[in-house]
Amino acid sequence: MGPQAVRFGILGCSSVARRRSIPALLAQPGAALAAVASRDPEKAKAIAAELGCAATGYDELLTRDDVDAVYLPLPTALHVPWGLKVLAAGKHLLLEKPSATSADGARQLVRAAADRGLVLRENFTFPHHAQHATVARLLAEGRLGQLRSFSGAFCFPPLPATDIRYDAALGGGSLLDAGVYPIRAAQLLLGDDLTVAGSSLRVDGRTGVDVAGHALLVSAAGVLADVKFGFEHTYGASYTLWGSTARLTVDRAFTPPATWQPVLRIEEQDHTEEHVLPAGDQWSAAIASFTTAVAAGHHAGHPAEAAGLRSMVRTMELVEDVMRAATRVAA
Ligand SMILES: NC(=O)c1ccc[n+]([C@@H]2O[C@H](COP(=O)([O-])OP(=O)(O)OC[C@H]3O[C@@H](n4cnc5c(N)ncnc54)[C@H](OP(=O)(O)O)[C@@H]3O)[C@@H](O)[C@H]2O)c1
Missing domain, CATH: 3.40.50.720 (NAD(P)-binding Rossmann-like Domain)
Incomplete structure (x- = not known):
C-alpha cells in the first residue's frame, strides 16, 4: 500500500x-x-x-x-x-x-x-490485457487485409441451480452475464457504432432466464459480427477476426489466468503463424487503472473517462436490441 x-x-x-x-x-x-x-x-x-x-x-x-x-x-x-x-x-x-x-x-x-x-x-x-492492443495494432497495420468479420464467443458449463445467474429478478441470464463479453470485444475492435441485425435466445422454462444465445451485428463500416454465449457448453472464450488476406484468432480472450501466455494465431492461404505474447494480469491492471484515475482527480465528466463510459452505455443499448430482436426457443 x-x-x-x-x-x-x-x-x-x-x-x-x-x-x-x-x-x-x-x-x-x-x-x-x-x-x-x-x-x-x-x-x-x-x-x-x-x-x-x-x-x-x-x-x-x-x-x-x-x-x-x-x-x-x-x-x-x-x-x-x-x-x-x-x-x-x-x-x-x-x-x-x-x-x-x-x-x-x-x-x-x-x-x-x-x-x-x-x-x-x-x-x-479483459480490455486491460495487452493482447487486445496487439490485435488492434495488427488490424490497423493491415496484417489481415480488409477486415470482413468478427466472431466471438463466451460459453461455460452449467452452474449450481442456486447461482444468481439463474434468477431473473437478480439480472440473471447468459446474455447479461456472458454475452456482454464478446459484444464488448466487438465494440473494442470494430467501434461502438454497431447495430444488431438479429438474435436468438434459448430460454429455460423453469427459471425464465436465457441459458444460451447468439446475435448478429454489423459495424458502421460494414464489418459483420456474430457473438455466441451460454451456460450449457464446454468452456470457450475466444474471438476470430477474418480479413481479406488473413484470419487472426485469440483463445482465452476474456479470462486468461495471470500466468497464461496468450497465443495469437494468424492463418493465411499458405501458412500459419503463432505469436506468443507476454502473460498479463488483467485483474491487477483494471484496479491499477481505476486507482490511477482516482489519484489523477478524474471523474465521470473528465474527457479521459468519456470513451469508457460511452462504451459501457452502448453495451447496454446493444443488449436491449439483442433482447428485442430475439427469436426465443425453449432450452
Ligand atoms: N469481471 C468479471 O470477470 C466477473 C466475474 C464474475 C462475476 N462478475 C460479476 O460480479 C457480480 C457478482 O457475481 P458473483 O459470481 O461474484 O456472484 P455471487 O458469488 O453470487 O455474489 C453476489 C453477492 O452479492 C450479495 N448479495 C446481495 N443481495 C443478494 C441476493 N439477493 N442474492 C444473492 N446475493 C446477494 C452477496 O454478498 P453478501 O452475502 O456478502 O451480502 C453475494 O455474495 C455479477 O454482476 C457478475 O456479473 C464479474
Missing part, C-alpha cells in the same frame, strides 16, 4: 470479489482495503478477520470516512440501485460488469457520477 492509496470498501462478499478482485487489490500499491460489507454480519466478520480490515453492513459501509471508493460485485439487478447509493455517498465506484440491466440504468449511473465529480468504472477486466 502506498501513502496515497485509494481506500476501498467491498459491497458484498461475492465469489468474484474473493477469488479475483480482493487479491488483486491487496497486491496493488495504489490500493488499500478498509472494510468489507455483507448482509450477514458473521460472514463479514470472518472475512474481515482473514483480510485484516473492518467488517460492516452495506449502508454502514457508505458512511465510513476511511472509504474513498467502493467495489460493487452484487447481483447484476442490484448494480444500479446500490451504485446510485454509493455515488450519492460521495464514493468513487468500481462496478462489476454488466453495469446495469438496462441502458437507462447505465445512463443514470454516468449522470450521477458526473454530477458528483466521481470516478465510475465498469470492471470489465
Whole structure:
C-alpha cells in the first residue's frame, strides 16, 4: 500500500470479489482495503478477520470516512440501485460488469457520477490485457487485409441451480452475464457504432432466464459480427477476426489466468503463424487503472473517462436490441 492509496470498501462478499478482485487489490500499491460489507454480519466478520480490515453492513459501509471508493460485485439487478447509493455517498465506484440491466440504468449511473465529480468504472477486466492492443495494432497495420468479420464467443458449463445467474429478478441470464463479453470485444475492435441485425435466445422454462444465445451485428463500416454465449457448453472464450488476406484468432480472450501466455494465431492461404505474447494480469491492471484515475482527480465528466463510459452505455443499448430482436426457443 502506498501513502496515497485509494481506500476501498467491498459491497458484498461475492465469489468474484474473493477469488479475483480482493487479491488483486491487496497486491496493488495504489490500493488499500478498509472494510468489507455483507448482509450477514458473521460472514463479514470472518472475512474481515482473514483480510485484516473492518467488517460492516452495506449502508454502514457508505458512511465510513476511511472509504474513498467502493467495489460493487452484487447481483447484476442490484448494480444500479446500490451504485446510485454509493455515488450519492460521495464514493468513487468500481462496478462489476454488466453495469446495469438496462441502458437507462447505465445512463443514470454516468449522470450521477458526473454530477458528483466521481470516478465510475465498469470492471470489465479483459480490455486491460495487452493482447487486445496487439490485435488492434495488427488490424490497423493491415496484417489481415480488409477486415470482413468478427466472431466471438463466451460459453461455460452449467452452474449450481442456486447461482444468481439463474434468477431473473437478480439480472440473471447468459446474455447479461456472458454475452456482454464478446459484444464488448466487438465494440473494442470494430467501434461502438454497431447495430444488431438479429438474435436468438434459448430460454429455460423453469427459471425464465436465457441459458444460451447468439446475435448478429454489423459495424458502421460494414464489418459483420456474430457473438455466441451460454451456460450449457464446454468452456470457450475466444474471438476470430477474418480479413481479406488473413484470419487472426485469440483463445482465452476474456479470462486468461495471470500466468497464461496468450497465443495469437494468424492463418493465411499458405501458412500459419503463432505469436506468443507476454502473460498479463488483467485483474491487477483494471484496479491499477481505476486507482490511477482516482489519484489523477478524474471523474465521470473528465474527457479521459468519456470513451469508457460511452462504451459501457452502448453495451447496454446493444443488449436491449439483442433482447428485442430475439427469436426465443425453449432450452
Ligand atoms: N469481471 C468479471 O470477470 C466477473 C466475474 C464474475 C462475476 N462478475 C460479476 O460480479 C457480480 C457478482 O457475481 P458473483 O459470481 O461474484 O456472484 P455471487 O458469488 O453470487 O455474489 C453476489 C453477492 O452479492 C450479495 N448479495 C446481495 N443481495 C443478494 C441476493 N439477493 N442474492 C444473492 N446475493 C446477494 C452477496 O454478498 P453478501 O452475502 O456478502 O451480502 C453475494 O455474495 C455479477 O454482476 C457478475 O456479473 C464479474
